[in-house]
Structure formats: structure tokens, C-alpha cells
Amino acid sequence: MDTGVAAAAAVHALVERRQTLAVAESLTGGLLAATVVEIPGVSSVFRGGLVVYATDLKHSLAGVPEKLLADRGPVDADVAKALAEGARGRCGADWGLATTGVAGPEPQDGKPVGMVFVAVAGPARTTVQELKLSGSRDDVRRETMTSALALLVDELRESGDRPAD
Numbered sequence: 685m686d687t688g689v690a691a692a693a694a695v696h697a698l699v700e701r702r703q704t705l706a707v708a709e710s711l712t713g714g715l716l717a718a719t720v721v722e723i724p725g726v727s728s729v730f731r732g733g734l735v736v737y738a739t740d741l742k743h744s745l746a747g748v749p750e751k752l753l754a755d756r757g758p759v760d761a762d763v764a765k766a767l768a769e770g771a772r773g774r775c776g777a778d779w780g781l782a783t784t785g786v787a788g789p790e791p792q793d794g795k796p797v798g799m800v801f802v803a804v805a806g807p808a809r810t811t812v813q814e815l816k817l818s819g820s821r822d823d824v825r826r827e828t829m830t831s832a833l834a835l836l837v838d839e840l841r842e843s844g845d846r847p848a849d
Contacts, residue, residue: 687826690833691719697840698729698779705836706775707733708746708767710758710784711800716829731775736767742784746770757793759785761812764801768812772805780805781836785815787824798824802832804839811839 685693698705709716717733720726734745739758742748747770748763756763764784772780785800786792798817803810813835817824 685830685834687719687830687833688722690830690837692723693837694833694840695720695723695726695729697837699725701840703778704729704731704776705779705781706731706771706777708742708771708780708782709733709735710737710742710767710782711787712783712825712828712832713737715825716781716783716832719829719833731777733775734771742767745774746782747774757795759792759795759799759801761801761803761814764803765805765810765812768803768805768810778807779836779839781832783828783832785817785824785828787828788821800824800828800831802828802835804832804836806839806843808843811835 707717714735736742736746739753743750746767748766764782767782768780782803786795786797788797800815803812815831817827
């Protein structure tokens with residue numbers, strides 16, 4: 685799925701459901717939010733986001749537990765989950781979408797280039813997906829955005845008509 689197509693599908697599903705979205709981004713550095721806001725009609729569903737590139741900001745802005753970051757580092761499934769839940773809670777949204785990983789060109793904290801986690805926190809559950817991506821730094825970041833948006837679309841479909849809490 686193309687990134688623009690995935691963004692449009694996510695925004696249209698949210699508009700139809702009258703639900704909102706917030707993002708917490710690390711390796712995508714704001715590109716995810718920028719991609720989402722390119723879609724016409726997004727203002728009724730997009731609450732905002734957090735660009736938490738630095739590890740300490742993952743805690744102070746998104747609420748990721750300090751112990752989790754100290755024990756496992758920022759590139760971790762549970763960190764992605766906490767980022768998505770933090771975006772959802774701190775921005776007052778129905779859905780939170782998060783990205784964390786290593787875009788390159790060098791490994792980070794023992795994690796290889798292309799190791800990425802995306803997460804979606806919704807009204808009923810939080811889902812995390814691990815990605816093993818290849819290519820240039822731009823390729824990894826672009827595929828991360830596409831995968832995160834596709835995961836959001838899947839979660840919106842799976843959640844059916846469950847109301848927001």
C-alpha cells in the first residue's frame with residue numbers, strides 16, 4: 685500500500701467513525717503527522733502529535749516509563765506500545781499511532797538498521813508490529829510510515845463499530 689493511499693484510508697475511516705488520532709514519532713521525525721495532514725478533511729480527526737526523537741523526551745512528553753527506556757532502550761516493542769498509548773492519552777484522541785526504530789545509517793544501542801516497531805493504541809487494545817526493513821534511511825522511514833498507517837487501517841477495520849470510550 686502506498687503511503688498516501690494508507691493515509692487517506694485511515695483519515696476517511698476516522699472521519700466516518702467520528703474518531704480522532706494522535707501520533708508519537710521517533711525515527712519518522714514528524715513525517716507521519718505531515719503525511720496525515722495532507723489528506724483533505726483531516727482537521728476533524730487529527731488532534732496532533734509528539735516528535736520524541738530524543739530518548740528522554742519519550743519519557744517526559746509521551747510518558748514512556750523511565751525504567752523501560754533504561755532497561756531496553758528506545759527501540760523496543762513495549763516502548764512503541766507506550767508511545768502509542770501516550771499519544772492517545774496526552775492528546776485526548778481515540779487512537780494513538782507510534783513509530784520507533786533505527787533508520788540508519790548506523791546501528792543504535794546494539795539494534796540493527798531497519799529494526800522498527802509501530803504501534804496503534806485504540807479504545808479496546810494496543811497492537812504492536814515489528815518490522816525488519818532494508819534500504820536507505822529514507823526507504824526505512826517511508827516504509828515505517830506506510831506500515832504504521834496500514835496497521836491503523838487494519839485496527840480500525842477490526843474494531844468494527846465499537847464506540848470510543
